[in-house]
Amino acid sequence: MKKFLPPLLAAALGLTLLSGPPAGARPAHGPGWQAAWGAAPQAPATGFTPNWSQEGFSRQTVRQVVRVTEDGDHLRIRLSHAYGTSPLVVTGATLARTDTGPGRAAAVVPGSVRHLTFGGRRSVTVPARGELRSDPATLPVRRLESVTVTLHFAGTTGPATFHSQAWADSYRAEGDHRADVSGRAFTARTSSWYYLSGVEVSGGTPPRSGAVVLFGDSLTDGFGSTPHADRRYSDALAERLDRPVVNSGIGGNLVLNDSAWYGERATARFRRDALDQPGVSTVVLLQGVNDIGFSEAALKADPAPTYKPSPVVTSAELIAGYRTLIDAAHDRGVRIVGATLPPFKGSSHWGPTAERTAAEVDHWIRTSGEFDAVVDFARLLADPADPRALHPAYAYEDRLHPNDAGYRLMAEAVAPLV
Known part of the structure; x- marks a missing residue:
């Protein structure tokens, strides 16, 4: 059965519901074990x-x-x-x-x-x-x-x-x-x-329907949240669900390229870090801002040495990477929810090429129908005065990452989809 929300509620939460395998379709990996x-x-x-x-x-x-x-x-x-x-x-x-x-x-x-x-x-x-x-x-x-x-x-x-x-x-x-x-x-x-x-774990009472894996970069890993307080977006989601939640984010991670600092590319680590988690039924993918933003950051004065590799990545290349992940998930019978990129104007990753590419990528995520569901963080977290920037109430000081309130809002939007 598809997840269903009244259209007005879905719009308020920044959600787009699409067809796809039902939630909980993936059986537990191994007898009774859950990540x-x-x-x-x-x-x-x-x-x-x-x-x-x-x-x-x-x-x-x-x-x-x-x-x-x-x-x-x-x-x-x-x-x-x-x-x-x-x-x-x-x-x-x-x-x-x-x-x-x-x-x-x-x-x-x-x-x-x-x-x-x-x-x-x-x-x-x-x-x-x-x-x-x-x-x-x-x-x-x-x-x-x-x-x-x-x-x-x-x-x-x-x-x-x-x-x-x-x-x-x-x-x-x-x-x-x-x-x-x-x-x-x-x-x-x-x-x-x-x-x-x-x-x-095993032997939980009652056994739950399947794990949700949040996959991505620092936005998933929790950069900008309060340290030692369990206020990442994954923590906020776990507090709202009666199902296990696993955080498979890596700060700085890229979809298309390996990084000496920020891990193997998403297309290389996706099976290990997401699909091989015991009991996984749904993956939420939020990634791409580093692929399109590192090239902008590298142009600024005294760029961090970690912003390499930093090729200019096109929307077509990033979409091809998403399709690789979508296909891998569906081959395992796992639902995959796509997230648009939160606004990041004013951050180190912002520039004319990144702005254009992010808009093209977000449009594809919203309209392609290739994800099983979509959560629209780009609109959910936007500043009404300038939708290209994070709302001040939800922005960490670097204007790239959400703060605790922003992460809570993200979790509220994702919870009905998984």
């Missing part, structure tokens, strides 16, 4: 803020906190060594409930620590460019609860596959502190995730 949290892996890089990806870890323990979006009695983690060039030895790993009390950074709830195994063993070797899942651990959790994953490396890892922009702190300790309840040993921190690319 409950995810982070798209990236190659080691300097990134937006200081991180440990290039140095990796040596005789250290790293502790990471994530918020799951699905109930479950059993959990397992997914580790990615996608950009490693030699085997990675994980000496041990634990899972626990996060202690969210004030002044309890890196602490976990007493009695909740579970030692994870991999094929029955606590230690595991991940092959270069490989990934693996842990065995299930019994730890009942509720949706929107935070869990803590701790990894210990008795040896030296080399550069670490990571996710640059976590908008949450990760912690490091010297030595083996994987089972510590207190966070006192974890004296170093960064705002990235390392090796951890997924948390999956």
Whole structure:
């Protein structure tokens, strides 16, 4: 059955409803497992803020906190060594409930620590460019609860596959502190995730109809949202749905070109980061502003070195990239919702070529009928005084990204479509 909204309500939310496979058409990937949290892996890089990806870890323990979006009695983690060039030895790993009390950074709830195994063993070797899942651990959790994953490396890892922009702190300790309840040993921190690319659950009551994967660049990743507050667009959507939501955004990511700083191109990573998520039924695609904006940013005084590659990308080229993603989703029986590009006049990415290309791309997204549904962020977030710019009430200071209020509005618009 198609999603249906009265035309006036749909217009108010900036939505266009099109035909396509029904919501929930994709069965769960594997017996009873659902993706409950995810982070798209990236190659080691300097990134937006200081991180440990290039140095990796040596005789250290790293502790990471994530918020799951699905109930479950059993959990397992997914580790990615996608950009490693030699085997990675994980000496041990634990899972626990996060202690969210004030002044309890890196602490976990007493009695909740579970030692994870991999094929029955606590230690595991991940092959270069490989990934693996842990065995299930019994730890009942509720949706929107935070869990803590701790990894210990008795040896030296080399550069670490990571996710640059976590908008949450990760912690490091010297030595083996994987089972510590207190966070006192974890004296170093960064705002990235390392090796951890997924948390999956089973045994939820009741089982839900399928995961929603949000796929894109920094607009999906959460740039401009309040750090440490779970105010990304994916968080706001998870709070409105009774289904799991997985964030597969990478800040700076491009549809058509790989970036040393911002990950593999969308057309290369789409299967891994979106379609291979257990239980995925719907993908929401919001991407393209970097493809058309990097060439404008590169023309400005003292452009950031990260704005490369920066070829001038035409609307036809970007649309061809979208079609590749649409076809891949439909081949898996997964619905794909297309989003128009939010306004970005006044940002580093704005210029005459980007303005023209964005208008052509948005027109195609609205009218082509190739997506299963469309959410019109370009109109939803526009300043009435100048529709090419973000509304001041929804704009982060760079005029490229939404703020917390903008991300909430995006989630409200997407929720009826998925």
